[in-house]
Amino acid sequence: MAGYLITNARILDGSGKAPFAGAVRVEANRITEVTPGAAPPPARGAIVIDAGGATLMPGLVESHAHLGFADMTSQELTRLPPEEHMLVTVRNAKLMLDCGYTSAFSAASPKARLDVVLKREIEAGRVPGPRLLANGPEITVTGGLGDTNMLHLPHHETPTFCWVADGAEQIRRVCRLLAREGVDLLKLNLSGDAGTSSYPSDQTPMSEAEVAAAMEVARAAQLRVAAHCRSAESVMVALRHGIEVIYHANWADERALDALEAARDRIFVGPALGITYSLSQAAGQWGVTAEGSAGFERELAVSVEVLGKMRKRGIRVLPGGDYGFPFTPHGTYARDLWIFVKILGFSAMDTLVAATRLGGELMGMPGELGVIKPGALADLLLVDGDPLADITILQDRHALRVIMKDGALHKAPEKGRP
Ligand SMILES: [Zn+2]
Structure with missing residues (x-):
């Protein structure tokens, strides 16, 4: 299976690290490659999804x-x-x-x-x-x-x-x-x-x-x-x-x-x-x-x-x-993410880490779920805009351009949209 190559993304990897530009390869149900930088690796037969600078984060x-x-x-x-x-x-x-x-x-x-x-x-x-x-x-x-x-x-x-x-x-x-x-x-x-x-x-x-x-x-x-x-x-x-x-x-x-x-x-x-x-x-x-x-x-x-x-x-x-x-x-x-930021005073980053990486730990799959890194399960969101700047974006279903679970697209990118 050739899988997917998501290029030109702003990767928010769930670790708490600042987002970085790069590409993510998915083969079967796993992330197999995370390539920082503007130049993506060769597609090698993968379906290429151009993120157009949108934020790629764990589900x-x-x-x-x-x-x-x-x-x-x-x-x-x-x-x-x-x-x-x-x-x-x-x-x-x-x-x-x-x-x-x-x-x-x-x-x-x-x-x-x-x-x-x-x-x-x-x-x-x-x-x-x-x-x-x-x-x-x-x-x-x-x-x-x-x-x-x-x-x-x-x-x-x-x-x-x-x-x-x-x-x-x-x-x-x-x-x-x-x-x-x-x-x-x-x-x-x-x-x-x-x-x-x-x-x-x-x-x-x-x-x-x-x-x-x-x-x-x-x-x-x-x-x-x-x-x-x-x-x-x-x-x-x-x-x-x-x-x-x-x-x-x-x-x-x-x-x-x-x-x-x-x-x-x-x-x-x-x-x-x-x-x-x-x-x-x-x-x-x-x-x-x-x-x-x-x-x-x-x-x-x-x-x-x-x-x-x-x-x-x-x-x-x-x-x-x-x-x-x-x-x-x-x-x-996703209103709960806003409650964490607005009412509890968590930073948007801490809130998103809690909702992804710590969530993966809660699910009993630490390091394997809720993070973007080679070997992790391919549960991914491609989000238009910056949830770190505005956590309410995640309440807008239209802003979720791609939803991937276990390496399969639940929501595919619209054709013709960059
Ligand atoms: Zn309850």
Whole structure:
């Protein structure tokens, strides 16, 4: 196979190094040559794509994907029949790839097999979508996040997109069921959450024994584990039990920050600020009261502060998260990059490194995914303009001239365009 030679590109290679002019060769699904300078190597039968000075960068990684969420409220989602639900999930996967996200680390799917089946179809090349690590429904305890009785139904009749389990035995059972169905990941809801649960976000309804039971199954089944951990205590429990991906962590205190720093080579933090940001700006939309918005504003302010500390401590903080609600619709994933720059004060370079190279590490393929170098997987974006100068460019699908995943063009350059 002759592959592709992308010439005349401004290469942003994901390492954090300043962009440089050059050419990139792709053979089969790998990058085989990176040639700096204006003069490209001979084509040797490759299809030549003249980038015309556009930015060539690694494909983006969504660190907290919910492909099975359907831009609906949790209540509506609970009532979505499986047939419609699978199709929505398949459409979301294509949309995510259309947005330049070539990898997705799933932070739960609302039915046990949505991610698993989607992943199988994507890997077989039957439907377009990002590289996917599949998850099952969030595992929560009675009254925890996802088990809120908003409809005021009698006991035990609350519909939920989570799996509710109490005590080590029940937790082991749901984890084993998900392992049996073929997930790569588990998601545990350790802490509460603002406005959606009988436990506020600084409380920790899941017990240590329940977390330990889930981790026992995860180790036996070789699953990786991510957790919803807003409270300081939940961060401590997660770290003690070897949970690798910690979402939110906004109430982390100095003790939790010390523990995160001590574990920084083996853990990732995903603040997933999309919802918090949107709801802090709700101004009466989506049924959010002024009081509710003020609460989210406080949570956003505390997140900005705590994430600044995490950055200084060298903890890997990744953009992405919780797109798939009415206030964070699918297709707007790259707004999270803007949140990192505009709200959290990350540089555009640090944000892009987090969304590419660190994303590759999160996906379990360090040095192989999320970087442009010989031997790396050929997941590439050709972007009109300079995302370092204007991070919002990545929210414009028209600016993505080429999207390549695994050496195959998902979006080919338009003919006749330089
Ligand atoms: Zn989530």
